[in-house]
Amino acid sequence: MSGATLVASLPSRIASLVHSHFDALPTRSKPSIFPDGSREWIPMTGIVAVKEENTSLESLHCIAVTTGAKCLSASHIPRCRGLVLHDCHAEILALRAFNYWLLTECHGFIAEEMKCKNTPTSSFVRRRNQSNQDPASASSIDWPPFELQPDVKIYMYCTCAPCGDASMELCMATQEDATPWEVTRDANIGPNSESAEESMLDGRAHFSLLGIVRRKPARTDAESTRSKSCSDKIALRQVSSLLSCETTRLVAPTANSYLAGFILPEDEISRVGCDRSFGQNGRMAALAGRSWPDIQDCAENQVGFRFRPFDILSVPAEEVHAMWQFSKPKPTEVLPKKSKPGNASAVWTAAPSYSHSCVIIPDTGSKSLPALRRSKTGIYETLVNGVKQGNKASAPGPRGASSLSRAKLWALLDDIVSLRACHTSLETATDLKRHAESVPAEQYLETPRRTIQHLKTYEDLKRIGDRLEDPLRVREEATQDAKKVLKGWLPNAKDDSWGLDVLVDPKKRKR
Numbered sequence: 001m002s003g004a005t006l007v008a009s010l011p012s013r014i015a016s017l018v019h020s021h022f023d024a025l026p027t028r029s030k031p032s033i034f035p036d037g038s039r040e041w042i043p044m045t046g047i048v049a050v051k052e053e054n055t056s057l058e059s060l061h062c063i064a065v066t067t068g069a070k071c072l073s074a075s076h077i078p079r080c081r082g083l084v085l086h087d088c089h090a091e092i093l094a095l096r097a098f099n100y101w102l103l104t105e106c107h108g109f110i111a112e113e114m115k116c117k118n119t120p121t122s123s124f125v126r127r128r129n130q131s132n133q134d135p136a137s138a139s140s141i142d143w144p145p146f147e148l149q150p151d152v153k154i155y156m157y158c159t160c161a162p163c164g165d166a167s168m169e170l171c172m173a174t175q176e177d178a179t180p181w182e183v184t185r186d187a188n189i190g191p192n193s194e195s196a197e198e199s200m201l202d203g204r205a206h207f208s209l210l211g212i213v214r215r216k217p218a219r220t221d222a223e224s225t226r227s228k229s230c231s232d233k234i235a236l237r238q239v240s241s242l243l244s245c246e247t248t249r250l251v252a253p254t255a256n257s258y259l260a261g262f263i264l265p266e267d268e269i270s271r272v273g274c275d276r277s278f279g280q281n282g283r284m285a286a287l288a289g290r291s292w293p294d295i296q297d298c299a300e301n302q303v304g305f306r307f308r309p310f311d312i313l314s315v316p317a318e319e320v321h322a323m324w325q326f327s328k329p330k331p332t333e334v335l336p337k338k339s340k341p342g343n344a345s346a347v348w349t350a351a352p353s354y355s356h357s358c359v360i361i362p363d364t365g366s367k368s369l370p371a372l373r374r375s376k377t378g379i380y381e382t383l384v385n386g387v388k389q390g391n392k393a394s395a396p397g398p399r400g401a402s403s404l405s406r407a408k409l410w411a412l413l414d415d416i417v418s419l420r421a422c423h424t425s426l427e428t429a430t431d432l433k434r435h436a437e438s439v440p441a442e443q444y445l446e447t448p449r450r451t452i453q454h455l456k457t458y459e460d461l462k463r464i465g466d467r468l469e470d471p472l473r474v475r476e477e478a479t480q481d482a483k484k485v486l487k488g489w490l491p492n493a494k495d496d497s498w499g500l501d502v503l504v505d506p507k508k509r510k511r
Contacts, residue, residue: 018046029346040342064097068345082407083396085386108354164229166277292478305478351376
């Protein structure tokens with residue numbers, strides 16, 4: 001047997017790395033196993049950065065590990081005020097966790113630059129060198145100051161297929177009764193329906209209708225949600241990139257800001273479903289070859305938004321079975337009692353490469369979990385109903401808000417671009433002025449600072465500006481075009497009319 005055959009495949013190595021990080025989490029973040037042999041089940045997702053090296057193997061870095069299977073009903077959304085997560089499915093938490101980590105990586109880079117007065121070296125991000133761009137292909141867009149290092153690729157690993165379109169064939173095959181869930185409304189159901197409300201199907205309704213947007217699945221007696229399925233949200237990210245609204249203000253959408261590969265256990269892959277949901281010739285085919293901004297002969301590595309399909313990669317089912325005891329029981333699996341999904345979600349992210357006092361975000365739980373498998377912790381949280389365990393989603397407050405919540409991510413971005421935390425060590429206005437003149441960050445953060453300062457509400461943060469060169473405007477155009485192709489995308493609205501003052505705790509008394 002040759003040495004090469006002894007080396008595990010990249011998908012298997014990524015899966016093993018994610019599982020080892022989850023295994024190191026405290027018991028309180030894991031599903032329960034009961035004395036009668038029944039257990040809770042939960043999906044798990046990991047985000048892993050793979051760096052090319054000068055050796056035969058790439059280096060792997062676990063960025064985030066999340067679990068979850070719950071989301072909020074549509075009626076609860078107006079009460080969230082940016083402090084409650086709408087969707088706690090593991091895949092969606094992982095995407096938010098990746099953006100949190102990327103913001104803190106940029107924050108650490110800036111802090112190190114201000115401290116050392118030179119450009120630091122991060123394994124994951126770098127300042128963009130606009131002078132190296134090809135003038136013939138450069139656009140007028142005022143792209144953000146950071147980008148991922150060109151030798152970094154991002155992979156997502158999941159213990160089960162994402163809910164929605166990519167898993168419909170699997171869902172049909174495992175039902176004791178293959179009859180689709182009934183839709184109790186008289187409507188023209190499907191992609192040609194005139195109403196978006198009607199065309200967004202319940203999670204397992206109408207197996208005969210494929211390739212369209214679906215709601216998150218739930219019990220038939222549960223109140224309806226407007227959270228789109230994980231298949232739909234991941235498909236949208238094939239156009240809008242992994243970068244969120246907040247991160248787009250700091251990080252440019254390069255080719256490697258998209259998923260390079262989506263990894264699943266081999267028995268959780270329907271090639272037909274994945275090709276239809278995510279493939280080059282599937283439901284997104286109409287977007288193939290397009291770019292935002294629209295540039296003729298757009299190069300593959302050109303900064304901007306494009307439809308970028310990812311590879312569907314597999315891990316042998318027996319390998320996953322040996323590592324993961326919290327999978328949803330198969331219909332053929334006999335258990336003493338019916339298992340149920342776990343209520344709690346675990347969130348873990350890696351710490352930034354440069355850790356300074358000015359980039360430590362308080363109340364993240366990281367102090368109780370300094371490292372996992374030699375990976376320093378950025379945040380560690382256990383969530384229930386979209387807030388930190390022990391808090392009530394019905395009465396949200398800043399103490400219970402996850403670091404991944406809308407309000408906390410906006411506040412983190414605001415701290416970064418204002419350099420507020422990094423200036424706390426400067427005592428006088430003269431010191432501040434002298435410092436500003438010597439630090440490049442004061443210049444390259446000017447545009448993102450100008451675009452978000454004085455904003456009153458989260459709706460203002462999301463709203464595209466009038467400037468044609470605004471990258472958020474380009475992102476919005478790409479996203480809207482993708483939603484038209486996906487068909488039936490109904491916004492999960494009414495949680496954007498609040499400001500950063502929601503993070504001021506009225507119960508906290510001044511001493």
